[in-house]
Amino acid sequence: METIQEIYLTNPATKKDWQRFLTSQGLANFSDQELAAIDKTFAIYDDQDQMVGTGSIAGQTLKYLAVAAAGTSKGARFNRLVSTLETTLSQDGIFHLFVFTKLQYEQSFIHVGFTTLAKTNAGLILEKGLPNVASFLAALPQKPASAKQVAAVVLNANPFTKGHRYLVETAAQKNDFVYVFVVEEDQSLFTTEERLRLVQEGTSDLVNVVVATGGPYMVSSLSFPAYFLKDDSQRVSYQTRLDATLFKEQIAKPLGITSRYVGTEPLSQTTNQYNQALQEVLPPEVQVELIPRMKESAENQQVISARTVRKAIQTGQIQDVTDILPATSLSFIEKYLTDLQARIKKGQKIDGN
Amino acid sequence: MEIKKTALAGTLESSDVQIMVSQGTNGLEFDLVSDVAKQFGEQIQATIEDVFAAYDIHNAVIKVVDQGALDPVIKSRAITVCQRALDQVDQPRWEVL
Known part of the structure; x- marks a missing residue:
């Protein structure tokens, strides 16, 4: 009898076993950024206690989903995993989920109720549940x-x-x-x-x-x-x-x-x-x-950028950016300047988007 | 009765059915994914809608993914999802059974 259970990647041995299994299934991107996003991971083990399937949740997206073809039906393991992940999300009040995958797995997901949102040669994105794009x-x-x-x-x-x-x-x-x-x-x-x-x-x-x-x-x-x-x-x-x-x-x-x-x-x-x-x-x-x-002005050919405004908020020199802000934005910034500055001090990045 | 919250019941395993219910405004909006939709789609829909009628639910979005469930399974999953969606899991309505 195969069993499904939650596994904890904080355990180094579990994590190693999980990575070994995924690598054998052709999934190999274990960047820190991707791993940090994972909330929960489940795995299926066979009678010999070997991992034969796994899937993870990151927010409302299913990730690192793979099942071994050997032994019982691959489809049964896949459905069991998706179902477990979905039920787990529903217990947290999340009924709307997404998955990014390769083109060859599109039908497997459609079969369990997903619909395709967008497809390119490199991959596709599907969603399931409510509220949806409709x-x-x-x-x-x-x-x-x-x-x-x-x-x-x-x-x-x-x-x-x-x-x-x-x-x-x-x-x-x-x-x-x-x-x-x-x-x-x-x-x-x-x-x-x-x-x-x-x-x-x-x-x-x-x-x-x-x-x-x-x-x-x-x-x-x-x-x-x-x-x-x-x-x-x-x-x-x-x-x-x-x-x-x-x-x-x-x-x-x-x-x-x-x-x-x-x-x-x-x-x-x-x-x-x-x-x-x-x-x-x-x-x-x-x-x-x-x-x-x-442009900022006839003399200053610099293009208007919200980043310039964020920098001015950081330094407190709002007078430098009054010309590039509508009155509504300007009065908001003047009113909440200390609050905005506090967010930057707390580590909010202002260089990116 | 008004749907209080989105709810899910059932699984995607073979011979089971997974039903998701959410608030709707336009009657019972029914959506079915099933390998046997052609042969049994109408029967599956009727079984589920009967349960919704018994719970006096007239507006809902119902999404069903069927893996070849038999009628009693469909009915019990429909009952569960209604109880969850109405936030009444602690008050089973035996008369619906």
């Missing part, structure tokens, strides 16, 4: 039936600057309706709630613009983890294509989005790579409008 779309404000040209802008807006405002305004002038999606991931100096509020306040005069968070589907730690962590460029290239494909298939298509507006990116290599991936993946169904970044 409920995410249903909760968004509806565009008027007359809207034909529909644009989307995805912003982290950490915080919302006149540069962001210029991008949204340009999209609003040239389109009937604009969706502004604020990155939901709460890893930035300004919290998701604050970023969302500042974008809403800073665009409230634009009548054909709605603001919402992008859920786990746009530039999230799920669809595009490298945006938040330094990573090698091959992985960035894979993730950016996956994120772009997800946007095209699951967001743009059902919402009738015809173009996506992005700012040119002279400063961040990762974001630049992301823009390239969008240009490769989205057309012809969705046009990519690359808008030159707004």
Whole structure:
């Protein structure tokens, strides 16, 4: 009789056995970054106490899933593992999960109730459970039936600057309706709630613009983890294509989005790579409008960047950045300056995104 | 009755059925993944919806992954998921059985 149990990778012997098994199954990325994300790990052992299957949970994502083909049915072990991981997540109140995997395993996951969100040559991402992408779309404000040209802008807006405002305004002038999606991931100096509020306040005069968070589907730690962590460029290239494909298939298509507006990116290599991936993946169904970044002033040809604002918050020299902030963002920063500075002191990074 | 929280019952193992239930606003929205959906899809749906009717649940999103479960298994998993979704696991409703 095969048994399934939770195993603890803090035990060096267990961890070694687990890595040996995964390596034999062709999984070999044991970077500290990946391992640190694991919350729980389960393993199946056969009669001889040999590991014949394992799977882990990291947040709401299934990871390091592998089953040996020898002995009983491979499918039975796979189903048992996925089921155990899912039940464990449900006990923590998580009913919505994701998995990244290789193309050859797509059918195995579909067979246990997953649906494919995005697929590229290098791999795919699937989700299962509720709320899912359909409920995410249903909760968004509806565009008027007359809207034909529909644009989307995805912003982290950490915080919302006149540069962001210029991008949204340009999209609003040239389109009937604009969706502004604020990155939901709460890893930035300004919290998701604050970023969302500042974008809403800073665009409230634009009548054909709605603001919402992008859920786990746009530039999230799920669809595009490298945006938040330094990573090698091959992985960035894979993730950016996956994120772009997800946007095209699951967001743009059902919402009738015809173009996506992005700012040119002279400063961040990762974001630049992301823009390239969008240009490769989205057309012809969705046009990519690359808008030159707004400059700080006629004398100062530096492009407006939220990073400049974050640096000014750190040093307390807000007077240097008043010109590049909308009044709504500026008054928020002035009001909460000491709080924001305290977050930086506590270790919040301000160099990345 | 209103669904209080999202709930899950059952497993993905052979001869079992896994049912997830969440709040809905548009009647019983039923979704089934099964190798035998063609032959038994309607029967599986009827069995589950009967249980929901017995619990007086008229609005819910129901996601079912079937691995060839027999009717009594489907029924018992449906009862469990309803009790969990209604937050009534400590008050079994024997009359539904």
